[in-house]
Amino acid sequence: MGIIRTTVFTGLLTTSTAAAYLAARNPVISPLAATDPIWTSSVFKRHNPSRNPATQDVCIRRIPLDKIRPELLQREGDLALEFCRGVWSGWGFAVQRKYLDLKYRGPETAKQLWTNEELAQSTYDRGTCIADHFEVVEKTPTAITVRCGDSPRKQDPRPSDGLFVISATVDKQREEVELRLKTCLFSSEGTIQGIKGPMPAWMEEMHQWYARIWSETGSWRLLK
Template identity: 45%
Template sequence: MGVIRKVLGTAVVATGGGAAYLTATTNITTPLPTDDEIWATKSFKKLNRFQNPVVEDVCWKRLPLSQVRPELRNDEKALATEFCRGLWAGYAYAPQRIILTLALKNPKTENQLFDQKQLASSKYELGTRFSDHFEVVERTNNSIMVRAGGSPLEPGPRDMDGLLVASAKVDKAAGTVDVSLKTTFFNSVEPVRDGKKPTPFVAEVLHRFYSRAMVDNAARSLTG
């Protein structure tokens, strides 16, 4: 996964001190249900055309709607956008954000978002590119899907391709909102015959703690 592989450990170490807290306050579901929406999306079908093995999970957190900022409570689109801002502008992504900025910000990527202020204010419309590793490829009323695993300037197949989905779903009857970060990683270059996933198990574990930190941080940005 290029630079992400190199900085994932750094990011996890930076947030690892709160591992017990994150385990208690966020949830991980893996594997994803067979009827999960992501399997039917245009992007997943196109990128994982070989139906290769997938690293799959969703990290989610449930918040009382009463704790969510009033201007967001009745607007799932606004909630999803603000949650996405919290993911990429928050402390959990900070080490990776800084390293990718130093390594990849240059004249060729001048139209992409890199710094915290840009990521905290973006509307994450279709085609938005950031950190030279992510691009918004689909949007619904309550979700934002980005492609990961390589530079948007090189849109071809990748040995470590991926789709991340940030979403916010309100249950008015229960008075809650579920926010989540869904992840799928796979090889989009060629068929995988031996059933091998694109990352070792240890990397999966580290990734899930990283997701927990990002989700917890982003959820906090919706309250107050």
């Protein structure tokens, strides 16, 4: 089934229906609500101490429970972890992974996750580093939060920074699983005035389409 889904999706990307397909199944909401828990979270306060303005959005994918692999619904935490594995080992991240591999893989980054097999099997505990560009900074039963924007070897505030929250929850009332990819990108270096995030409009739109691709291809790992 994985090969079939990849083939179908690759075909869709070459047609004019790709955008409509992705948008319908993976809607993006931007900006985040003022009440979104990320704004009061310790991880946001720690990595954006000056509360600099952020490019912010959330991509949502909903899947009926009867289409989810049943073993993922038995134990708390398995659903979010498997979605996280799907995001990083899936087709959506493949091109970027290969680019980062060629540019940054070496003796100093050997303990990070690089191969598709590693990305598909990791438990994504706090401190896990991915392709010298992402680091898990928080893990709960329903969400895995990753710092992004620069190398995890650079722990101090930096011009390009951000948080990426990968989450999965069960909506029993609707009998669905809700998958979310929440993005909050900012500069953590110094103090920036205003309310606009660091991305220009065209780049923000590209980012949202990329999030839709990650959401869609990452969700495939949860399906029967």
